[in-house]
Amino acid sequence: MGQHPRGGVAGERGGKRAAVSESPLGRIYVLRHGQTEWSRDGRHTGRTDIPLTQQGEDQARTVGRLLDVLRGDGAPPLTVWCSPRRRARETAELAGLEPDAVREDLAEWDYGDYEGRTTPDIRREVPGWTVWTHALPGGETASEVAARVDCVLADARRELAHHDLVLVGHGHSGRVLIARYLGFAPASGIGFAFDPASVTVLGHERGVPRIDLLNAPGGLVEAPPPPADRD
Numbered sequence: 252m253g254q255h256p257r258g259g260v261a262g263e264r265g266g267k268r269a270a271v272s273e274s275p276l277g278r279i280y281v282l283r284h285g286q287t288e289w290s291r292d293g294r295h296t297g298r299t300d301i302p303l304t305q306q307g308e309d310q311a312r313t314v315g316r317l318l319d320v321l322r323g324d325g326a327p328p329l330t331v332w333c334s335p336r337r338r339a340r341e342t343a344e345l346a347g348l349e350p351d352a353v354r355e356d357l358a359e360w361d362y363g364d365y366e367g368r369t370t371p372d373i374r375r376e377v378p379g380w381t382v383w384t385h386a387l388p389g390g391e392t393a394s395e396v397a398a399r400v401d402c403v404l405a406d407a408r409r410e411l412a413h414h415d416l417v418l419v420g421h422g423h424s425g426r427v428l429i430a431r432y433l434g435f436a437p438a439s440g441i442g443f444a445f446d447p448a449s450v451t452v453l454g455h456e457r458g459v460p461r462i463d464l465l466n467a468p469g470g471l472v473e474a475p476p477p478p479a480d481r482d
Contacts, residue, residue: 276411276412276455276458277327277410277411277412277413277414277415277416278411278415278416278452278453278454278463279407279411279415279416279417279418279432279452279453279454280318280321280322280415280416280417280418280450280451280452280453281418281420281425281428281429281445281450281451281452281453282314282318282342282343282346282417282418282419282420282448282449282450283342283420283421283422283425283445283446283447283448283449284303284307284311284334284336284338284339284341284342284419284420284421284447284448285303285304285306285307285308285309285310285311285314285338285341285342285345285447285448286303286304286306286307286310286447286448287301287302287303287304287307287338287447288301288304289301289367290307290422290447291304291306292369293369293370293371294367294368294369295362295365295366295367295368295369295370295382296338296359296362296366296367297358297359297360297361297362297363297366297390298358298359298361298366299366299367300336300337300338301337301338302337302338302341303338303341303342303345307338307341307342307447307448308341308345310447310448311341311342311343311344311345311346311448312345312346313448313468314342314346314448314449314450315345315346315347315348317450317467317468318346318348318417318450321450321452321464321467322415326415327413327414327415328413328414328415329414329415329416329417330351330410330414330415330416330417331343331348331349331350331351331352331416331417331419332350332351332352332353332354332357332403332416332417332418332419333348333350333352333353333354333357333418333419333420334353334354334355334357334358334359334419334420334421335353335354335355335357335358336358336359336421339357339419339420339421340353340419342419342448343419346419348417348419350419354403355399356399356400356402356403357400357403357418357419357420357421357424358420358421358424359420359421359422359423359424360382360387360390360391360396360421360423360424360427361387361390361391362382362387362390363387363388363389363390363391364387364388364389364390365387365388365390366390381441382423383438383440383441384438393427393437393438394437396423396424396427396437397427397431397437400424400427400428400431401431403418403428404428404431404432422445422446422447423440425445425451426440426441426443426445427440428440429443429445429451429453429462430442430443432453432460433460433461433462434460443465443466444465444466444469445466446466446469449466449467449468449469450464450466450467451464451465451466451467452464452465452467
C-alpha cells in the first residue's frame with residue numbers, strides 16, 4: 252500500500268529530503284484535493300460528492316510530483332489516509348497515492364444549510380459571516396470538526412514512529428487540522444492558507460510540532476478568484 256513507485260523528479264534531489272526536521276519522528280503531508288467546479292466558484296462543498304475539473308486533475312498529477320520532490324529518496328515508508336469524498340479519492344489516485352485507509356474523520360466541514368452557497372451570498376442574510384466565527388445552521392461547529400481531526404492526529408502520532416503520513420482531504424477541515432497539530436484553537440485555522448492541490452508539511456523541532464512547509468505551491472499558480480459578488 253502507500254505511494255506507487257514512480258520516477259520523475261524525485262531523483263533531482265540527489266537522494267536528499269527537501270525539508271529538514273531535527274526529530275526522529277516522521278512528517279505529516281497534508282494534501283488538499285484539486286479544483287472542482289464548486290471550489291472554483293467559491294461554493295462551500297461539504298457533503299456534496301462532486302468530481303475534479305480537468306484543471307483539478309492536472310493539479311493532482313502536479314502535486315504528486317511535488318510530493319516526490321519533498322520526500323526524496325531514502326524517506327521513511329509512507330502511509331496514506333484519505334477522505335471518502337470523490338474529489339479527495341480522485342486526487343490521491345492521480346497523485347500516485349494508494350490509500351491505506353479511507354477515513355470519514357478527514358471529510359470536509361459539514362456546512363449544513365449553507366452547503367453549495369458562497370460567502371457573499373450568505374452575507375446578504377448574515378453580514379460579516381465566516382465559517383470561523385458564525386454558526387452553520389444544520390452543520391458542524393468548529394469544536395466538532397476539531398474533535399474528529401484530533402482523532403486523526405492521535406492515530407497519526409502512533410504512525411509517525413515508523414512512517415511518514417499523507418492525509419488527503421479538504422480546505423477548511425485541513426486548516427483546522429493544522430491548527431490543532433500546533434495546539435491552537437480550531438478557529439486559528441483562519442491563519443493558514445490551503446489552496447486546492449497544495450501540500451502542507453507538518454514536522455517537529457526537537458519533538459515540538461512545527462510547520463515545515465505551508466500551502467505549496469499554493470494560490471500563486473492558481474487562476475484569479477471570481478469576483479466577490481459572484482454566486
